[in-house]
Amino acid sequence: MNSADNKILIVIQARIGSTRLPGKVMLPLAGKPLLCRMYERVAAANVPKEIVIATTMEREDDEVEAICKEFGMNCFRGHETDLLDRHYKAAIDFGARHIAKIPSDCPLICPNVIDRVAGFYSSNHDKYDYVSNLHPATYPDGQDVEIMSIRILEQAWKESSKNFEREHTTPYIWENPEKFRSGNVEWETGLDFSMSHRMTIDYPEDYEFIKAVFEQLYFEKNIFTLCDVMMLLDRKPELLEINSKYAGVNWYRNHIDELKTIQPDRTRFA
Numbered sequence: 001m002n003s004a005d006n007k008i009l010i011v012i013q014a015r016i017g018s019t020r021l022p023g024k025v026m027l028p029l030a031g032k033p034l035l036c037r038m039y040e041r042v043a044a045a046n047v048p049k050e051i052v053i054a055t056t057m058e059r060e061d062d063e064v065e066a067i068c069k070e071f072g073m074n075c076f077r078g079h080e081t082d083l084l085d086r087h088y089k090a091a092i093d094f095g096a097r098h099i100a101k102i103p104s105d106c107p108l109i110c111p112n113v114i115d116r117v118a119g120f121y122s123s124n125h126d127k128y129d130y131v132s133n134l135h136p137a138t139y140p141d142g143q144d145v146e147i148m149s150i151r152i153l154e155q156a157w158k159e160s161s162k163n164f165e166r167e168h169t170t171p172y173i174w175e176n177p178e179k180f181r182s183g184n185v186e187w188e189t190g191l192d193f194s195m196s197h198r199m200t201i202d203y204p205e206d207y208e209f210i211k212a213v214f215e216q217l218y219f220e221k222n223i224f225t226l227c228d229v230m231m232l233l234d235r236k237p238e239l240l241e242i243n244s245k246y247a248g249v250n251w252y253r254n255h256i257d258e259l260k261t262i263q264p265d266r267t268r269f270a
Helices: 034-043 059-071 083-093 111-123 150-159 163-167 204-217 226-235 237-241 249-254 256-262
Strands: 008-013 049-056 074-078 098-103 130-132 146-149 182-184
Touching: 008 034, 008 083, 034 049, 034 059, 034 111, 034 204, 049 059, 049 083, 059 074, 074 083, 083 098, 083 150, 083 163, 098 111, 098 150, 111 130, 111 146, 111 226, 146 150, 204 226, 204 237, 226 237
Parallel strands: 008 049, 008 098, 049 074, 130 182
Antiparallel strands: 098 146, 130 146
16 A cells, blocks of 8 residues: 555544443553543554544533544544444544554554554555454454554445444454455464453443553653553562452463563564
8 A cells, every 4th residue: 555545543442431440541650541541542653544523413422422522533423322333433524545443442652563464464464354353363452453444444334234243343243254355463472361361341349550651661761662661560469469350460470470581672572
């Protein structure tokens, strides 16, 4: 693809009415709403991009739109529960040719991870219709990136009929390999941290964990990386206990000897 073709619309889906932790996108992180801190991290990726916060038409999400205006973030408003429709119509509204889906419950998303998945997608556009780092997942939970072309997103939008497919945007794509060519990006460490490290936010304990990470890292290095987070957890493994009941932290304990052999090498977590 040429440089113009490379540009990706990154859609961050966000709403106030989260089922398990309402208002989580507005929780404070280092002096700003969580949504703003996540936007900063996505914006730090080097891939040619435009970013939009895709929220709903519900009155309570007027607050999301207001925050977007206050902090200079693009905002699109669409269907509350049909995320596929919301993503597709946001893409049409912004004239996007390529779309990345990143949920707003990933405030520790690493710019380097976005760049790696986007680079793989760009380099293999003739081989794959859809690229993610989720099938199978190896990165810690909360480092989720999915990228597809507008043609593929439109096909899914037209053909998807099940509630699950509409509510989660991409299942119709990755569950139909006979229709779509899917590529996957695995973490360079060669290890699977998808069950052992939880960096997403659904519960109060998740927020406490994420806030603790920001308090340790943000004021020294605003755009800290996944490598920085992993090395912090190596130094302070007690942080993993904060939301351990929602993560496979026992996996970490069972593999601690193996992990110690690779943690001194920072490049393993780059």
